[in-house]
Amino acid sequence: MSGIRACNSELLALGLTLPGFVERSKTIASLPSLGLLTLAGMTPPEHQLTYLEIEDIRHFELWDSLCGHDLVAISSYSAQIDEAYELAAFLKRNGIQVVMGGVHVSHLPDEALVYCSSVIIGEGENVWTQVIEDAGVRLLKSRYGQLGKNFDLDDAPMPRFELLDYDKYNRLTVQTSRGCPHRCEFCASSINLTLQYKQKPDHKVLEEIDRIRDLWPKPFIEFADDNSFVNRSYWKRLLPELAKRKIRWFAETDISVGQDEELLDMMREAGCAQVLIGLESTDPNTLNGLEQKRNWKYRQLEHYQASIGAIQSHGITVNGCFILGLDGQDASVFDAVFEYVKTGRLYEVQITLLTAFPGTPLYERLSKEGRLIEPRNWKKCTLFDVNFTPSHMTVDELERGFMDLGQRLYNSEFTDWRRRQFFEMRKTRTNS
Numbered sequence: 001m002s003g004i005r006a007c008n009s010e011l012l013a014l015g016l017t018l019p020g021f022v023e024r025s026k027t028i029a030s031l032p033s034l035g036l037l038t039l040a041g042m043t044p045p046e047h048q049l050t051y052l053e054i055e056d057i058r059h060f061e062l063w064d065s066l067c068g069h070d071l072v073a074i075s076s077y078s079a080q081i082d083e084a085y086e087l088a089a090f091l092k093r094n095g096i097q098v099v100m101g102g103v104h105v106s107h108l109p110d111e112a113l114v115y116c117s118s119v120i121i122g123e124g125e126n127v128w129t130q131v132i133e134d135a136g137v138r139l140l141k142s143r144y145g146q147l148g149k150n151f152d153l154d155d156a157p158m159p160r161f162e163l164l165d166y167d168k169y170n171r172l173t174v175q176t177s178r179g180c181p182h183r184c185e186f187c188a189s190s191i192n193l194t195l196q197y198k199q200k201p202d203h204k205v206l207e208e209i210d211r212i213r214d215l216w217p218k219p220f221i222e223f224a225d226d227n228s229f230v231n232r233s234y235w236k237r238l239l240p241e242l243a244k245r246k247i248r249w250f251a252e253t254d255i256s257v258g259q260d261e262e263l264l265d266m267m268r269e270a271g272c273a274q275v276l277i278g279l280e281s282t283d284p285n286t287l288n289g290l291e292q293k294r295n296w297k298y299r300q301l302e303h304y305q306a307s308i309g310a311i312q313s314h315g316i317t318v319n320g321c322f323i324l325g326l327d328g329q330d331a332s333v334f335d336a337v338f339e340y341v342k343t344g345r346l347y348e349v350q351i352t353l354l355t356a357f358p359g360t361p362l363y364e365r366l367s368k369e370g371r372l373i374e375p376r377n378w379k380k381c382t383l384f385d386v387n388f389t390p391s392h393m394t395v396d397e398l399e400r401g402f403m404d405l406g407q408r409l410y411n412s413e414f415t416d417w418r419r420r421q422f423f424e425m426r427k428t429r430t431n432s
Contacts, residue, residue: 031169032051032053034159034174037163038124038156040159044129051164052066063091067095070096070136071096074098075101077104078378081378084100088100097138100115104378117140118131118140118142122147125151125155127144130144147192148194150196153201158204158207158208158211161211162215166216171219171222172212172216176202176205177225178193178225179191179195179226182297183293184280184290184292185291186355186357186362187226188359192359197230206242213245213247218246218247221248222249228252229257239263240270242270243271248271249272250272250274251272252275254300255300255307256307257275257277264311264314264316265314275319276318276321276350277320281323281333282322284298286328309345312422313428314426315426319347319350320346321349321352322337322349324337324401325398328392329391329392330393331401338409353383353386353398355380355381355387356387358378358381372388384402
């Protein structure tokens with residue numbers, strides 16, 4: 001269960017007409033669950049496996065098609081967790097063993113166990129073979145695993161990419177690392193499952209890419225890392241091998257990648273099309289303390305514009321991400337972000353609302369401060385719905401300002417202008 005969702009019907013209707021928003025929405029919605037494919041890769045060969053997206057069985061009457069299975073594993077994000085629970089409960093009532101996992105379930109296992117047979121807490125690879133054995137004799141335990149228990153990526157299995165119907169996807173995911181050296185207050189990614197940043201051996205990454213290429217000629221790869229280029233020496237070994245495979249790819253990273261000219265040259269030669277960077281804010285006051293270990297993002301703000309220019313001049317587009325509703329932001333933030341995007345000539349831009357996800361330091365803090373709106377309404381954990389009380393504006397001001405900024409950023413005229421600027425930047429470097 002994945003994809004972009006929103007409870008705000010006005011915003012959702014607006015988003016469906018905005019080209020920049022629609023493109024990224026379709027991309028995210030079409031990404032398969034690498035977690036489930038990875039567990040499938042650990043499943044002994046005597047078992048028959050099926051991979052399904054929720055869209056494959058969206059209609060309730062099609063849920064009966066799952067009732068011939070001995071075990072169903074469900075992975076979901078917070079925004080869709082209620083639908084996941086509904087499906088799990090239906091299967092459990094029909095005698096099917098149901099196991100659930102992921103970040104949301106790992107932090108709220110008691111909630112999930114109301115609906116399913118068993119939960120996996122933390123990294124699923126640690127316990128999956130035991131889950132399979134227990135399910136085989138219908139003796140599933142209620143809980144497997146624990147938060148913080150480390151899985152060594154040296155032992156990472158080959159995901160079962162062949163289970164996918166490739167016509168449904170415009171890109172496939174490969175993971176080179178797990179975790180992040182930064183600790184942003186709002187982050188609900190893999191850092192909430194693993195305590196350390198760890199790297200998958202480069203030969204395993206290449207084997208996965210080669211497997212995808214065997215199944216799907218000329219693939220587009222999305223590296224499913226929270227922060228890809230932390231280990232520069234690793235990537236400078238990997239990139240020449242990627243270049244030989246003539247693929248195009250996308251990665252998420254921090255802004256420091258723009259300060260390494262050699263790395264940027266190698267990335268472009270290896271087929272990097274775009275990097276997504278969490279810029280978060282244009283204001284030092286709202287960045288201060290957002291990254292909780294070393295206040296890293298606050299100290300990097302002065303390098304933002306130069307790094308964006310360096311990356312894009314190498315022919316790699318930047319998708320710059322901004323969060324609206326951070327503590328200290330007032331209604332002036334919307335104009336500030338628009339002007340920053342224009343000045344920086346960002347090829348792509350992503351705006352989201354600050355969202356309190358369960359298990360994050362942000363959720364804990366806002367809960368203590370009494371600022372959560374409907375604290376367990378997970379449907380609003382979409383990044384596009386307000387689920388807390390902002391510090392320096394009203395909920396209505398935040399919602400209205402967000403929609404207005406979205407219209408300005410994603411309309412066809414400004415989107416086309418941003419993309420022309422990118423090609424000018426690239427041409428300038430090529431001719432120099």
